[in-house]
Amino acid sequence: MKNIDGLIESARELSERGFSRGEIADELNVSRETATWLVERSGEAASTTTEPSGGPHDIHVDWSALGRDSARLSYTGMAMADLLSKQGESVDLTVGIEKAGAPLATVVARELDTDIAAYAPRKHQWEEGDIEELEGTFSQNFAEIRGRECYVVDDTITSGTTMRETIGGIKNRGGEPVACVVLVDKQGIESIDGVPVYSLIQAIRVGNGDDE
Numbered sequence: 001m002k003n004i005d006g007l008i009e010s011a012r013e014l015s016e017r018g019f020s021r022g023e024i025a026d027e028l029n030v031s032r033e034t035a036t037w038l039v040e041r042s043g044e045a046a047s048t049t050t051e052p053s054g055g056p057h058d059i060h061v062d063w064s065a066l067g068r069d070s071a072r073l074s075y076t077g078m079a080m081a082d083l084l085s086k087q088g089e090s091v092d093l094t095v096g097i098e099k100a101g102a103p104l105a106t107v108v109a110r111e112l113d114t115d116i117a118a119y120a121p122r123k124h125q126w127e128e129g130d131i132e133e134l135e136g137t138f139s140q141n142f143a144e145i146r147g148r149e150c151y152v153v154d155d156t157i158t159s160g161t162t163m164r165e166t167i168g169g170i171k172n173r174g175g176e177p178v179a180c181v182v183l184v185d186k187q188g189i190e191s192i193d194g195v196p197v198y199s200l201i202q203a204i205r206v207g208n209g210d211d212e
Contacts, residue, residue: 007060011035012042022123022131026099029156029184032123032131034058059203061156061184067100076200077107080181083198084112084151087179093143093150095119095177097166101154104183108153115143117150119169121162136169145173152180157187157197164192 007028014024025035034056066072095117096105102118109116118141122134138145152166163180170177177195185199 008038008042011038015039015042020125020127022121022125022127025123025158026121029061029063029100029158030058031056031158036128057205058158059186059205061186061203063155063183066183067103073103074107076183077104078111079200080104080153080183080198081108081111083181083200084108084179087151087196088149091149091151091178093117093145093148093175095145095150095152095166095170095175097121097152097154097162098124098139100156101182104155105153108151108181112151114151117142117145119166121165123162136165138169138173145170145175147174149176149178152177152195153182154180155183157182157185157189157199160187160189160192163189163197167193167195 010028011024014027019027021035021039022032024039025032028035037056066076091112092114093116094105094109094112094114096102096119098118098120105116118139120137120139122131122136125134150170152163152170154163157163167177180192180195180197182197182199184201184203185197186203188202188204189197191197
């Protein structure tokens with residue numbers, strides 16, 4: 001997937017498979033607005049343009065070279081765990097944000113010797129309209145949140161909305177988020193609601209591309 005046409009085709013395929021636009025955003029590591037634009041553009045009868053004219057400003061992150069190989073994924077998770085290793089002495093739980101954050105969180109939890117929980121954000125249910133009307137959920141197949149200090153793990157921060165939602169969900173369950181870690185941060189966020197955020201890579205857009 002090297003250009004906009006590839007992203008549009010991927011969005012089309014995912015949409016035809018029944019993925020919501022929020023799930024498409026998650027799969028392609030783009031914002032919900034970008035996912036909507038890609039799906040709508042995929043429905044155009046004829047489009048051979050490779051430049052996203054009039055499209056949203058976003059950065060697509062393809063980390064599949066890491067995700068498709070268990071050894072690479074493990075090394076990546078170990079590096080993320082190292083960023084968190086000095087952030088709390090009483091932390092005994094790692095929360096992975098589904099879908100892509102969960103396998104990374106598994107490695108982090110193993111490295112830091114914590115239990116693991118999984119959170120499905122509300123964007124997975126989102127198709128259009130007000131996302132605030134939806135609700136994320138913690139999986140009952142994993143550890144409980146209440147009364148525990150925890151780390152939060154995801155693959156990418158695009159706007160920070162999902163991470164903020166997860167932090168809020170943990171607090172509402174009686175947990176205490178101590179620190180967050182992601183593979184890639186598109187916003188350069190240092191903290192969310194007082195919780196520090198660490199990233200292996202920061203990808204910051206410079207300018208708006210109008211001069212090119």
